[in-house]
Amino acid sequence: MKTVAIAAGLALALAAPAAGQTPGGWTLEIPKAPLDVAHLIHAGPDGRPILALSCRKNTGQIAASFEAPENLASGRRGEVWIDRIGRPAPWAVSVAVVSGPERTTLRGQARPSPAGGSTVSVEVSDRAPVLAAWRKSAVLRLESLGSAVEPPPARKSLIGRFLGYCG
Numbered sequence: 001m002k003t004v005a006i007a008a009g010l011a012l013a014l015a016a017p018a019a020g021q022t023p024g025g026w027t028l029e030i031p032k033a034p035l036d037v038a039h040l041i042h043a044g045p046d047g048r049p050i051l052a053l054s055c056r057k058n059t060g061q062i063a064a065s066f067e068a069p070e071n072l073a074s075g076r077r078g079e080v081w082i083d084r085i086g087r088p089a090p091w092a093v094s095v096a097v098v099s100g101p102e103r104t105t106l107r108g109q110a111r112p113s114p115a116g117g118s119t120v121s122v123e124v125s126d127r128a129p130v131l132a133a134w135r136k137s138a139v140l141r142l143e144s145l146g147s148a149v150e151p152p153p154a155r156k157s158l159i160g161r162f163l164g165y166c167g
Helices: 002-015 129-137 156-166
Strands: 025-029 037-043 049-056 061-068 075-077 080-082 091-099 102-112 118-125 141-144 147-149
Touching: 025 156, 037 156, 049 156, 061 141, 061 147, 061 156, 091 118, 091 129, 102 129, 118 129, 118 141, 129 156
Parallel strands: none
Antiparallel strands: 025 037, 037 049, 049 061, 061 118, 075 080, 091 102, 091 141, 102 118, 141 147
């Protein structure tokens, strides 16, 4: 249930720029209330999020979400989006998380995106070697549905604060 709530929040973050957010670059939001969700988001020059990361304090689980151009939805059955063979969303997809020499492929989910493609989400443990590599290199790449997102390196201080809150 927590995963669904975090994924829904990430989908909203990807749908529109955050209020008061400076267009472009990395933004870190650490909440004051301990049960709230922290966000580390990279937005493009237009202010639209390219990669959104989130977590709850001390859970050790980081949710990532990004837009992929491929649209898996072929239509609706009532209020439910379905793919070309009639399966309801969300759809299982493979997501590769890459930083430096480290790479891990995880089961993720894709949902129809308001932008016309798919919103891809995945969870990764803060103990995964790929996140240790990200802390060192500041470069993170996510791949799914034949596309990839690789924003410019984040400041290591932002990564450290975010991962410290998460785990």
